[in-house]
Amino acid sequence: MATCLGDTMFPEVARATVRLLERLGVDVEVPDGGTCCGQPMINTGYFDEAEPLVRNYARTFADFDAVVLPSGSCAGSVRHQHELVARRCADDDLVAAVEHHAPRAHELSEFLVDVLEVTDVGASFPHTVAYHPTCHSLRMLGVGDRPRRLLEGVAGLRLVDLPQERECCGFGGTFALKNADVSTAMGEDKAQHAIDSGAEVLVAGDSSCLMQIGGLLSRRGAPVRTMHLAEVLVSEEGA
Missing domain, CATH: 1.20.1050 (Glutathione S-transferase Yfyf (Class Pi); Chain A, domain 2)
Incomplete structure (x- = not known):
């Protein structure tokens, strides 16, 4: 889907x-x-x-x-x-x-x-990456360390910790529209944490969260880009 x-x-x-x-x-x-x-x-x-x-x-x-x-x-x-x-x-x-x-x-x-019972999907991505565990995947689904295990299996990828990673990015669907000031403040915190991590790329499993964080990073001119987990796992960059 x-x-x-x-x-x-x-x-x-x-x-x-x-x-x-x-x-x-x-x-x-x-x-x-x-x-x-x-x-x-x-x-x-x-x-x-x-x-x-x-x-x-x-x-x-x-x-x-x-x-x-x-x-x-x-x-x-x-x-x-x-x-x-x-x-x-x-x-x-x-x-x-x-x-x-x-x-x-x-x-x-x-x-x-x-x-499928795989963690090494044959990907190659020679970049420093931080992972943001989105709220629904973390709390509603309980995906746990599955995304991190997949990222750790990517050749050339260096996975670094994201400060306060369990905090919401502030998007929350209609929450971002109805509570724009609070949503933006939460997003700014998450964007700063992405910068502080030293990562080149912030990865998550939800495009909605990446849209929120990526927009704020872009406005700052920050040297951190966002990518969906699927895009990294299908990459053969540098292979």
Whole structure:
């Protein structure tokens, strides 16, 4: 599933995810019916508006062995929030569909480490990297050290610690719109931590967080760029 941001703003992340999975021998299909997972509506309390999207997801991805999402927040929504919408509808068929598809939804690092059982994906990326564990991947999904293990398996990559890495970057979807000043202040802290880490590249598994942090780094003219985990794992730079 490309996700909304992948489809509209960061298509290179979706393409990198497909290339990576295909390189590892996975038969990948991106169905035409894929749309938003409904997370923005659910997070903001608009459950009725989210219902058609949950139904669409259930129809579109019903027949796949696994759905890989290059986003911890979207994977978290499918796994944990779709059931809330389905049960609120009191629709037994939708509840059954959600119970079927939720366990098959995987954040990228989960799929690579837990399903494919790989940590060395054959990547090469000779740069100093810091990893930002995004809130949903960290707290809702509990991906733990899976992304770090994958990064440690990349040839030439030097992984450094990100100060106060568990702190939120301040994006939070609609939070960034409704609480812009607080969101920006949190993002500025995270941007400074990225600079302080000494990394050339800040990596995360959610394009939304990278958009927040990367925008603030760019405004500062900071010597740190942002990349999605999939882009690093598919890289053969310097190989």
